[in-house]
Amino acid sequence: xxxxxxxxxxxxxxxxxxxxxxxxxxxxxxxxxxxxxxxxxxxxxxxxxxxxxxxxxxxxxxxxxxxxxxxxxxxxxxxxxxxxxxxxxxxxxxxxxxxxxxxxxxxxxxxxxxxxxxxxxxxxxxxxxxxxxxxxxxxxxxxxxxxxxxxxxxxxxxxxxxxxxxxxxxxxxxxxxxxxxxxxxxxxxxxxxxxxxxxxxxxxxxxxxxxxxxxxxxxxxxxxxxxxxxxxxxxxxxxxxxxxxxxxxxxxxxxxxxxxxxxxxxxxxxxxxxxxxxxxxxxxxxxxxxxxxx
Numbered sequence: 001x002x003x004x005x006x007x008x009x010x011x012x013x014x015x016x017x018x019x020x021x022x023x024x025x026x027x028x029x030x031x032x033x034x035x036x037x038x039x040x041x042x043x044x045x046x047x048x049x050x051x052x053x054x055x056x057x058x059x060x061x062x063x064x065x066x067x068x069x070x071x072x073x074x075x076x077x078x079x080x081x082x083x084x085x086x087x088x089x090x091x092x093x094x095x096x097x098x099x100x101x102x103x104x105x106x107x108x109x110x111x112x113x114x115x116x117x118x119x120x121x122x123x124x125x126x127x128x129x130x131x132x133x134x135x136x137x138x139x140x141x142x143x144x145x146x147x148x149x150x151x152x153x154x155x156x157x158x159x160x161x162x163x164x165x166x167x168x169x170x171x172x173x174x175x176x177x178x179x180x181x182x183x184x185x186x187x188x189x190x191x192x193x194x195x196x197x198x199x200x201x202x203x204x205x206x207x208x209x210x211x212x213x214x215x216x217x218x219x220x221x222x223x224x225x226x227x228x229x230x231x232x233x234x235x236x237x238x239x240x241x242x243x244x245x246x247x248x249x250x251x252x253x254x255x256x257x258x259x260x261x262x263x264x265x266x267x268x269x270x271x272x273x274x275x276x277x278x279x280x281x282x283x284x285x286x287x288x289x290x291x292x293x294x
Contacts, residue, residue: 010293017289018056021078023048045083047095053083054092055286058264058279064089093274097281099171101148101182101288108186108210108246109141109150109172111193112253113161117267118276136268136276140284141168142256144249148288149256150182154277161192166201186210188250199227210245260287 023046030046057067064085071082083091115135137159141151151171153164165187173184187202188210194217202209203226217231233241242248264283270276 010290013293014059014290017293018052018059019074020052021075023052024075024078027080044081045087045091047091049079050083050088050091051095051097053088054095054282057088057092058283058286061265063269092282093270093278095278095282097278097285099149099152099281099284099288101143101150103143103146103148103150103182105183106185107150107172107182108144108188108208108249109169109184110144110250110253111139111141111161111165111168111187111189112250112257113137113139113164113192114257114261115157116280120265120267120269136280138257138280139164139168140253140256141172142253144188144246144252146291147252147255148291149284152281152284154280162195162198165189165193165198169201169205169207186245188245188247190250194227196224196227199224199230202226208245210247210250212247256287260284263287263290 027046027049030048031043034046035042053067053071056062056070057064060070062070067088068083068085071079076082114137116138118134118136135157137155137157139153139155139161140149142149151168153167153171155164169184169187173182184207186208189212191212191214193211194213198211199209202211203224209226209230211230213227213231213234217227217235219228219231223231230241260283263286268276268279270279
């Protein structure tokens with residue numbers, strides 16, 4: 001049951017974060033660190049301030065010029081100097097944005113992918129002028145308990161989901177759990193991830209596999225043993241297997257996708273692929289920040 005007063009307060013805190021100019025308190029110190037040993041023109045704006053503008057722009061769906069206008073209207077008396085829109089664009093796309101969630105031991109993750117349009121063209125434009133809109137494919141690993149994204153990869157729409165499993169799991173558990181990182185103990189995924197290679201990878205890393213196998217799968221001597229066992233259990237009684245694996249929690253990945261698309265829209269505004277990737281990572285880290293407030 002949702003605690004509505006707490007949920008309402010978390011929504012209020014989102015607005016506070018998006019317009020929080022407390023980052024200005026360390027302006028001079030951060031700039032001195034960034035410019036130490038730098039060759040060429042020194043930085044005029046700290047990364048924390050540029051990141052704040054990136055978050056603001058992503059959440060409020062602002063073009064870069066309007067982002068500059070918001071800073072002029074709300075922080076002109078606080079900010080030592082105001083960046084123009086081209087500087088905001090250049091600096092946001094140079095930020096080193098990473099998924100850095102540290103949740104500890106015994107994490108179960110759900111894997112899935114979704115498409116994001118590379119342009120905001122409507123269906124009429126596609127049918128009338130036969131314009132191929134194109135999609136990016138976002139692959140994520142989501143912690144099923146806290147609903148946070150632990151790993152994210154962006155590819156073209158042609159890349160098969162199953163090929164991304166090992167990279168997603170590696171990234172989700174890249175840090176040592178003893179050092180405050182993550183230790184993945186289980187993976188939940190649909191039939192797109194069903195392959196001997198993926199079962200072997202999970203078995204080698206002592207990770208419990210919750211991958212739904214194809215309905216026509218056969219037990220074969222040259223198959224991975226872990227996959228053969230999963231085929232036997234699922235074909236004997238699929239409902240019992242789903243309950244034993246808590247397979248229904250795989251939908252937490254869909255919940256993350258739904259939240260991101262409702263908050264940020266279903267398309268990217270960047271035009272170059274590296275900048276599209278940067279924009280998606282920016283939105284994912286902001287989604288995780290909001291999840292921590294809930």
